[in-house]
Amino acid sequence: MKHFAAIGFDHPPHAMARRDALRAEHRRYVLRNDGNLLMTGAMTDGNGNQCGTIYVFRADRAEDVWTWLKAEPFHAGGVYATMRVVEWTPALNRFDRIEWPPQVIRDNPATP
Secondary structure (H helix, E strand, C coil): CEEEEEEEEECCCCCHHHHHHHHHHHHHHHHHCCCCEEEEEEEECCCCCEEEEEEEEEECCHHHHHHHHHHCHHHHCCCEEEEEEEECCCCCCCCCCCCCCHHHHHHCCCCC
């Protein structure tokens, strides 16, 4: 399998109101559909507002990533002004493993 980075930039200057309205649905979707998702996180501007997202996937094809993204609530709900999916070659990884905080998992169970 290949690796892909999906990078979405919010509508300028940020889309915090849209993100906040969709956050619970977004978290449920990600928790229930994270099989090929290796890493994700929000990008922030200089004022602490989330202004985009980076996702890293393991997938056979970019089309598989797009299928996942098209159903993802932030993407489907218009948070992003632009989204780009590119093949990515990992070269170095020094991240510690990070999981969702227990409260997020409790409030958004992975199974309905």
